[in-house]
Amino acid sequence: MQIHVVQSGQSLYGIAEAYGVNADEIIQANQLSAPARLVVGQTMVIPITGMYYWVRPGDSLYSISRRFGVNINTLASTNQLSLNKPLPIGLRLYIPPGPKRNAEVNAYIEPRGEEVSQSLQSAATEAAPHLTYLAPFSFQVQRDGSLEAPPLDNLASIARRSGVTLMMVVTNLENAQFSSELGRFILNDPAIQDRLLTNIIHTARRLGFRDIHFDFEFLRPEDREAYNRFLRRAAARIHQEGFLLSTALAPKTSRTQVGAWYTAHDYKVHGEVADFVIIMTYEWGYSGGPPMPVSPIGPVRKVLEYALSEMPGSKIMMGQNLYGYDWTLPYVAGGAYAKALSPQAAIDLARTRNAAIQYDYKDQAPHFDYTDDSGKQHKVWFEDARSIQVKFTLLKELGLRGISYWKLGLPFPQNWLLIGDNFLVVKR
Structure with a gap:
């Protein structure tokens, strides 16, 4: 699978010809809303087996083989x-696909x-073939x-x-808020806990749930x-x-x-205690905070490396956002x-506002700026194929269970598409 970043002057049909694929395949794979108006800096996944690489100054067969994990x-x-x-x-080199590793994939869904x-x-129907777990919230x-x-x-x-x-x-x-007081009430009353666990087990059996996932947040330190x-x-x-048990964890570094x-x-x-945990490695950039990437790679790595000091990678699922934010400036x-x-909406917004998409290589995240109709400045941080591939590479490097x-x-x-290109999704 090829990740292509649109350059100034490029067209969909020229890109398709360069990779030897039909333009309609690219449109379908990326669900392009305006294929005739690509955005500079927009990433697209090219549906080919393996990928192509153009030799740069300083490259050698050895360095390229190490970069892509190919013999x-x-x-x-x-x-x-x-x-x-x-x-x-x-020189254009063809990089054959490497072996895929098993991974578990979860997705929350919030009706x-x-x-x-x-x-x-x-x-849910579209994502289900790529999921191990589906988690109604x-x-x-x-x-x-x-x-x-x-x-x-x-x-x-489904x-x-x-x-x-x-x-x-x-x-x-x-x-509609995580309640420390409710947490205090439940966690310090054994009789209520017995009743709660009985209700959880009966409900899970009746509705067909196989994993019980505790997401207790904003608890009192004591x-x-x-x-x-x-x-x-x-x-x-x-x-x-006979059920699995998993938990959600805030992104700690110590x-x-x-x-x-x-x-x-x-x-x-x-x-x-848990069969596995989901670590919420996102929301560095959040709706009430200053503009910044939602899941910058440096802080994400730091959290996961700490987690590995407390538990094996086979129990850790990395959290990942499927969204970005549009901030009005000044914050x-x-x-x-x-x-x-x-x-997808971020790309459409960049197109509407004639904004080129930039990429921050330190945080590994795309972003752009624009001015709205009232003259206010905006900053947008979001995710693209490059930023998600970096997370997949980190997941494999650290030997984690999967992604949520x-x-x-x-x-x-x-x-x-990149999930399928990188992993064999485990079905339980």
Whole structure:
């Protein structure tokens, strides 16, 4: 699979001819909304087996083979080259595809209102072949130990058709916010916990969930050990009933990191008790904060490397956003919130505003600036094929279990193509 970055003056048909594919294949693969008006800096996935690489100054067969993880002899023979001769600058090399490794893939889905919208059902159907788990968000814990369920409609049948395991997300959401007080109430009352676990198990069995996923956030720091005790208790019952147990973790960089979102999440205990964890490695750039990448590669790596010091990589799923943000400038703390948008919408916005897309190689994220109709400046950070491929490469380098997406319903077709190009998705 080739990732192509549109340069000034390029057309879709010229790009298709360069790679020897039909332009309609590129349109379909990338769900291009305006194929005749490509955006400078826009990335597209070219649906070919393997990829092409043009030799740059300083390249050698050895350096290219290491970069792409291809045996040097295979690279030389495939391109009918001598191992000992220098490579001409600009020579096009064919890079054959490497072996794929197994990975688990999860995606949260968040229905709003009384039913799962048709657009969310379509998003789940499109993503399901690439998923191990589908996680409707969320079953909200009530103070009497009961659960308030989200609308599910036909999500179970969508999952079943593609061999996807349903993940039952259990949260301490109350009045649309993660509640430390609800957490305190549940985590310090064994009788309520018994009732809650019984309801979780009965509900999971009745609705066909096979993984129980605890996403308790914004807990009081003093409830750290209470949460640990609850998870140990939950694991004993849940595993006895034949279910998996997973948890969501805030993106910490050390055991001593403190804060409302961090202190109560004990990576070591979660790694011991849970079958796997999902680490929320996103939201550095967030709707109420200053403009910056949502999941910059440096901070993401730092969190994952800390996690590996507390648990094996086989238990870690890296979190990944399927969205970006559009900030109105100048940023004012406590002012207007940034608007979330999908990667596809970001490209359409750049086209509408005649903005070229830039790429930050330090953070490994695309971005652009524009001026709206009222003369206000904007900054947009989002995801593209380059930024997601960098995350896949990190996942493989660190030997992680897989990747988890927040959340379905924001179109990013290149992501699913690259999942298939990089991994053999495990079905449970």
